[in-house]
Amino acid sequence: MQLSTWGHQMSRPSGIRSLMEDIATTAGSSGDGTGANLSVGNPSPIPEVLETWQRLSAAALATDFPESGGHYGPSRGTHSLVDAVVRYFNAAYGWSIGPENVVVGPGSQMLCFVATTLFTGPTGPTGPAGSGHRPLVLPCVPDYTGYQGLNLVGSATVGVGATVVPHGERSFRYALDADALQQVPDMGMMLVSSPGNPTGRSLTAAELDTLIDTVERHDALLVVDHAYGRPFPMLTGDALDPVHHPRVINCFTLSKAGLPGERIAFAIGPADAVSAMVSFMANTVLHAPQTIQAVVERALDSGELDVLTQKVISPYYRDKRQAAEALLHSLLPDDVDWRLHEGDGGMFCWLWIDHEWFDDLDFYRLLKEEGVFIVPGRHFFGTAGVPGLPGHATRCFRLSLSGELPDLERGFKRIGALLTLLRDRSHEADPV
Structure with a gap:
């Protein structure tokens, strides 16, 4: 073979x-x-956490399974979950997103793979700066090791090493190396976890502004993976609130909130980028599992996920x-x-x-x-x-x-x- x-x-x-x-x-x-x-x-x-998800799952199975488990559904995600996401984030952060800004997927790693495949890689002879491809940039390495396997072309992933800042005798912290980032000649997408795996470090507001300015300059996108952050599961108290911006795709997952095996996540971003992601979903996995979407909808609308x-x-x-x-x-x-x-x-x-x-x-x-x-x-x-x-x-x-x-x-x-x-x-x- x-x-x-x-x-x-x-x-x-x-x-x-x-x-x-x-x-x-x-x-x-x-x-x-x-x-x-x-x-x-x-x-x-x-x-x-286990008790809450078991109870909500039992309710979804009893009420929603004939529709969610017995029928195919929309590639964007079930209408009820997409609408629940829209209501939740508009209320929590004062956004004005609609269903066109949301896509549901089987885990945030899959959504990151979809975005990487869509927005990085070969561009042909007319590509920016004649490079022939636009790389995936990891702007503050070390970062989640799974990102290194997202790109179909291994050499098209560029990592920018962080600056190490020692504190006292027993602690240290990484900081974004903005100067090194500016030396990257081209990019199609940047991807960063915040708070990060493995460090638990959250981007500062100034660092996030730098990343957004950088992708704007390159006509690229920034994907922020909030797997450990706000609004859920908020494993670290210093996590930044997500930012709604025409150059930013925010990924949210329920894995670290107690559902790692269910592979359920969603992304919120500009409508044109999300539309491309929905088409990718339709052409590959068709749609994310639907019964667990009904469970997450209940958790969002009832406020139990916040609790x-x-x-x-x-x-x-x-x-x-x-x-x-x-x-x-x-x-x-x-x-x-x-x-x-x-x-x-x-x-x-x-x-x-x-x-x-x-x-x-x-x-x-x-x-x-x-x-x-x-x-x-x-x-x-x-x-x-x-x-x-x-x-x-x-x-x-x-x-x-x-x-x-x-x-x-x-x-x-x-x-x-x-x-x-x-x-x-x-x-x-x-x-x-």
Whole structure:
């Protein structure tokens, strides 16, 4: 069987997907309950969240299933959900959107793939600056590793490394490198998660303005993925409100609000761009699953999604983050230069070990032997580096906070012990 150029690109295993397979195989075979999987991106199974979605799903199945499950529907999304989205966002943010600004899809990653395919890639000899293609630009790397597999042409994705800003002794923060971004000669679309995966970092208002100014200059689009942000699930308290702008497509998903397996999301953007996305949906998946659309419509119109976000989900992750930070400060060695990316809640901790002896993949492999799983940092950088910090991408790793606190404590203890061991080995190899 001969794969096409696009086939080779889309069939190749990504680094993090290979790791996930490795983790699933290894963790499944051990089964002794002594390890700690700190790699998963699944949201925590919060009882109140599960109960709410089960109840709303039961109501939708009882009332709506003959229509939603027994008939094909519109590619834009069911009229009832699209109308509910319009009502919700116009009321919450004072927008004036209509159904023409909304498209529902099977997950935000699919919607990001649709947008990337539509607005980046080959443009022919008449393309801007004679480039022949307009790339997808990730303007503040590290960012969600899944973005690196969206482009049918792998070389058409450009990552712009963030600037690292240390704070105090144990924390740091990434900042948009506006100067580096201005050096990108062309783009068809920019894509950014805010708050971000893996860091939990939200764009500032000034950074968002810079991104919008940049896409306007390039006659391009900005896609902002709000998977962790406002108005739901609001896992970090410092997330910016979404902005309605003729150059911005906002993606929203219910995955981190408790429905990761249902693959339901929607995008809001300029009508002409959304219309192209609706056509793409019609030509590929036809439409998103409809019974879950009826469930989400109920959650929006009843206000229960806001209640879950504000009263349950957001406080849960804020408290979990505070507990995790306290554990890290108590369990990681004082004489190792480790730094935690600043955050206000979120599903992850992003750690930077600022030593030449540290390598993220080696660290992953050594921890795996002890039944502890993390995600190496390099998979969130793609080919982008961080100016002035050679090796930074291989000195970071991501920890998930989805597990119970005893699991986190057990995993953090082993991380601290391994860091101490590696530090001691480096001193033996290079005595002062």
